[in-house]
Amino acid sequence: MPQKLTLKKIATDLKVSISTVSKALRDSHEISEETRTKIKDYAKKFNYKPNSIALSLKNQKTKKIGIIIPEIVHHFFATVISGVERVANEKGYQVIITLSGESFDKEVVNMEMLANGSIDGFIMSLSKETMSKQDFHHLREVTNQGMPIVMFDRVSKDIQCDQIIIDDVSASHTATEFLLRKGCKKLGIISTVDYVSVGRLRTQGFREALQQRMFEMEEHQVLKIEDAENCDNLIENFLKENEFDGIVAVNELFAVTASKALQRMGKKIPQDVAIVAFTDGMLSKYASPTLTTISQNGEEMGALAASKLIEKLEAEDHKEESYETVVVKTSLVERESTP
Amino acid sequence: MPQKLTLKKIATDLKVSISTVSKALRDSHEISEETRTKIKDYAKKFNYKPNSIALSLKNQKTKKIGIIIPEIVHHFFATVISGVERVANEKGYQVIITLSGESFDKEVVNMEMLANGSIDGFIMSLSKETMSKQDFHHLREVTNQGMPIVMFDRVSKDIQCDQIIIDDVSASHTATEFLLRKGCKKLGIISTVDYVSVGRLRTQGFREALQQRMFEMEEHQVLKIEDAENCDNLIENFLKENEFDGIVAVNELFAVTASKALQRMGKKIPQDVAIVAFTDGMLSKYASPTLTTISQNGEEMGALAASKLIEKLEAEDHKEESYETVVVKTSLVERESTP
DNA sequence: ACATTTTACGAAAACGTTTTCGACTTTTTT
DNA sequence: AAAAAAGTCGAAAACGTTTTCGTAAAATGT
Numbered sequence: 001m002p003q004k005l006t007l008k009k010i011a012t013d014l015k016v017s018i019s020t021v022s023k024a025l026r027d028s029h030e031i032s033e034e035t036r037t038k039i040k041d042y043a044k045k046f047n048y049k050p051n052s053i054a055l056s057l058k059n060q061k062t063k064k065i066g067i068i069i070p071e072i073v074h075h076f077f078a079t080v081i082s083g084v085e086r087v088a089n090e091k092g093y094q095v096i097i098t099l100s101g102e103s104f105d106k107e108v109v110n111m112e113m114l115a116n117g118s119i120d121g122f123i124m125s126l127s128k129e130t131m132s133k134q135d136f137h138h139l140r141e142v143t144n145q146g147m148p149i150v151m152f153d154r155v156s157k158d159i160q161c162d163q164i165i166i167d168d169v170s171a172s173h174t175a176t177e178f179l180l181r182k183g184c185k186k187l188g189i190i191s192t193v194d195y196v197s198v199g200r201l202r203t204q205g206f207r208e209a210l211q212q213r214m215f216e217m218e219e220h221q222v223l224k225i226e227d228a229e230n231c232d233n234l235i236e237n238f239l240k241e242n243e244f245d246g247i248v249a250v251n252e253l254f255a256v257t258a259s260k261a262l263q264r265m266g267k268k269i270p271q272d273v274a275i276v277a278f279t280d281g282m283l284s285k286y287a288s289p290t291l292t293t294i295s296q297n298g299e300e301m302g303a304l305a306a307s308k309l310i311e312k313l314e315a316e317d318h319k320e321e322s323y324e325t326v327v328v329k330t331s332l333v334e335r336e337s338t339p
Numbered sequence: 340m341p342q343k344l345t346l347k348k349i350a351t352d353l354k355v356s357i358s359t360v361s362k363a364l365r366d367s368h369e370i371s372e373e374t375r376t377k378i379k380d381y382a383k384k385f386n387y388k389p390n391s392i393a394l395s396l397k398n399q400k401t402k403k404i405g406i407i408i409p410e411i412v413h414h415f416f417a418t419v420i421s422g423v424e425r426v427a428n429e430k431g432y433q434v435i436i437t438l439s440g441e442s443f444d445k446e447v448v449n450m451e452m453l454a455n456g457s458i459d460g461f462i463m464s465l466s467k468e469t470m471s472k473q474d475f476h477h478l479r480e481v482t483n484q485g486m487p488i489v490m491f492d493r494v495s496k497d498i499q500c501d502q503i504i505i506d507d508v509s510a511s512h513t514a515t516e517f518l519l520r521k522g523c524k525k526l527g528i529i530s531t532v533d534y535v536s537v538g539r540l541r542t543q544g545f546r547e548a549l550q551q552r553m554f555e556m557e558e559h560q561v562l563k564i565e566d567a568e569n570c571d572n573l574i575e576n577f578l579k580e581n582e583f584d585g586i587v588a589v590n591e592l593f594a595v596t597a598s599k600a601l602q603r604m605g606k607k608i609p610q611d612v613a614i615v616a617f618t619d620g621m622l623s624k625y626a627s628p629t630l631t632t633i634s635q636n637g638e639e640m641g642a643l644a645a646s647k648l649i650e651k652l653e654a655e656d657h658k659e660e661s662y663e664t665v666v667v668k669t670s671l672v673e674r675e676s677t678p
Numbered sequence: 679a680c681a682t683t684t685t686a687c688g689a690a691a692a693c694g695t696t697t698t699c700g701a702c703t704t705t706t707t708t
Numbered sequence: 709a710a711a712a713a714a715g716t717c718g719a720a721a722a723c724g725t726t727t728t729c730g731t732a733a734a735a736t737g738t
Contacts, residue, residue: 004456004484006724017688022726032686047480051456053401054724056392057693064435072424073417075621081411085438089445094452096403097436099424113433117343117390117694141386145343256625263627281621282414286595288602288627345694356718361696371716393694396723456724 005048014042056117065309066119067097068110070127070154075252075281076298077125080152083302084123091310093120104129108138115142120313122147123305126154132195134158148312150305154197162308163325164301168198171294171330172205173212175248175276178292178332180213182339184246184274190223190235190254199224202250202278228253236261247275252283255291259337275337289336301328344387353381395456403433404648405458407449409441409466409493414591414620415637416464419491422641423462430649432459443468447477454481459652461486462644465493471534473497487651489644493536501647502664503640507537510633510669511544512551514587514615517631517671519552521678523585523613529562529574529593538563541589541617567592575600585613591622594630598676614676628675640667 003009011018016035024031024039025048031039042048056062065088069077085095096119100107107127114122122142130136131154139159143149152164179187189206192199203224207217223238225231228251235257239247249255255277259269267273269289277284280295304326342348350357355374363370363378364387370378381387395401404427408416424434435458439446446466453461461481469475470493478498482488491503518526528545531538542563546556562577564570567590574596578586588594594616598608606612608628616623619634643665 007726008724018725019689019727020687022724023687026726030686035686049451049455051396051724052452053392053395053456054693055726057396057695057723058725058727060693062392072411072420073414075412078412078417081436082438085411085436089437089449094457095436097420097424097434098428099421110428112388113391116388117392118433253625260625260627283621283625286592286599286622287625288599346696347694357695358697358719359717361694362717365696369716374716390694393723394696396693396725397695397697399723 004051005043005046006051010039010042010048014039061120061313062118063092064094064096064119065306065313066114066122066124067095068100068107068114068122068124069097070100070102070125072097072099075283076153076279076296079281079298080125080302080305083299083304084306085302086299087303087306088310091306093306093310100127100130102128104133104135111138111142115145115147120147121309122149123152123302123309124149125152126156128196131156131197132193134195148309150309150312152301152305160321160323162305162312162323164305164308165325165327166296166301166330167327168201169205169208171278172202172248172250173209174205174330174332175278175294176206176209177212178338179246179248179274179276180209182246182274186242186244187246187248188221188223188238188242188244189248189250190225190238190258191250193224193226198278199250202248206248225254232257232261236264239265245273247273249275249277252277252279252281252287252291252293255293255337256283256287259287259289259291270337270339274339276332277337280333284333284335292335292338293333294330295333296330297328304328343390344382344385345390349378349381349387353378400459400652401457402431403435403458404645405453405461405463406434406436407439407446407453407461407463408436409439409464411436411438414622415492415618415635418620418637419464419641419644422638422643423645424641425638426642426645427649430645432645432649439466439469441467443472443474450477450481454484454486459486460648461488462491462641462648463488464491465495467535470495470536471532473534487648489648489651491640491644499660499662501644501651501662503644503647504664504666505635505640505669506666507540508544508547510617511541511587511589512548513544513669513671514617514633515545515548516551517677518585518587518613518615519548521585521613525581525583526585526587527560527562527577527581527583529564529577529586529588529597531589532563532565537617538589541587545587564593571596571600578604583612586615588614588616591616591618591620591626591630591632594632594676595622595626598626598628598630609676609678613678615671616676619672623672623674631674631677632672633669634672635669636667643667 007018007021010021021039024036025043088095098110107130136156136159143160149161151161155163155165191203194200210217225234239261247258255275259275262273277291277293280293284291284293346357346360349360360378363375364382427434437449446469475495475498482499488500490500494502494504530542533539549556564573578600586597588597594614598614601612616630616632619632623630623632
């Protein structure tokens, strides 16, 4: 019921000017000890907090960073946010999150809404639709206005910005080679459609690992899934039509779905078929058997993205327009799904 | 590199006044057809978008709602956010998310930061530490300033605000009764410490279901877990010390941990022991066996919370100070962990 | 006693909007 | 032809800050 306390109100209550109040609260030497303590006491007593909107307008910076991700109900993205949030808060920034829902239009709308002064910079991962359209005009508009963007995971080389990625090719190579070393002969990969960069790159790593051992990857070894919603049948058929003894899956959902299908088919994991997944989330830890995975460390990616962005934001005179691509190390976490 | 376009810049470029530009863009009849189209064309060409910070300051509303939750790497909270975000966006609001990390202090700090003009209202779920301290002064300060709060899931009756909850007692009663009807005789419940409301209430529902069949709940039937991190041993001991044939778990993590422990002990699920969990998330769907759960429908809770909050926000003259508690229906999703 | 410096405060501009009001010009009415 | 009305635009205030600059009073120096 009492309206928000402002400088003006303090000023009239204490019969001084607004500027005096402002200076007193910021410990200016221009104000006498006496009035300074009087004002500060009053402010403390009634819990004065400067209005952040007014500050944003005045300073032309909001101390907020915007995140745009495809989905939040997704362990990897949730961990990234967690990392962003942690370092952002440490450095006095707040985080605004919007979801594109894998839709290009929603990504554009959200971006435009945030770009109009609401935030100082972006951290984002592209929606599937954006990846497939390869339309990045909304990103360009933002960077042209001098607002920095840091992209992670699903990125595009066509945009001038810092990028935080994992080396998908190499990670997938590692996973595949791991299976080969364990003695697997007939490998398959369950991937996404090619326009999703992680799917394409992980398939490439798979192929390269095979080539290194003088195998040529054949089409029937690859399953490309567009829509994760009803992947069950696709995966089951893929496994039935091929006699694999090792599977690489580009996410844990595909991996656990494959694991269950194989078990239904009477296969033992890891004895008959070994599985390596990407994304070290809940499912990998709690599925039966637990899954060997490539851990992406979303928390670290988020933290790095936030650091990079804030660094850019606070380097006022951004004369040196340099953009960096940071490759975050992955690690193979061995669990029960491999021998 | 080109600075952001403002009304002032358009005005000088077109040699009219700022007010004329503002009016023209808002299609005021005060401005002649001719200048109006001239200005609108210019604005469109250079992609003018009003600065939202300035608007917020002017209108004394930000069109943003703040969310404070304990963790984001948690399926239930992620679905709630998803629901909030959907409804908020439909109604032209944006969402700012902060995480308390289950810490009282961080909850207070985040709340104070957001309350200073950054947002119009709150949607939140209390941190464990706040629940245990029962210190709600930060919430009171906010409501006293006339800023509405909608709480969900982890709520407190002591705060005057709308609340979105599930009927934990009744849901737990349903889950327990379901096990009893399936023929279970020796039931146990894996819960949280009592100051977490959901743990307390679900334990109560468990007790009531037993009482209804003339059983008295005994202490050894209840396991109260404080820290989910290392619950494995606690759960394993609990299961070894008792010969249960039915388990109610207040979340899916406890449930799947119990399930694995039981299987290690050579028990068959659901033949030897049946399990019902709360929180219908990824684990329930993909664990082996899949888990029968009470579905909380976080998406709906989030959507409801957002609707309620926005309704309050847009009812300018909130003379009628009424607060509602909405109980969201739960449903029992039968899967493999029960006969 | 006068000039100079220091102290302590207030006025005003700026950030980007919207809106009220006043004023000038043109058109319509009588 | 004079009066009223309508049409078109700009000035200024307001939202809550911070900061620059100006200035009056007090203190200090000669």
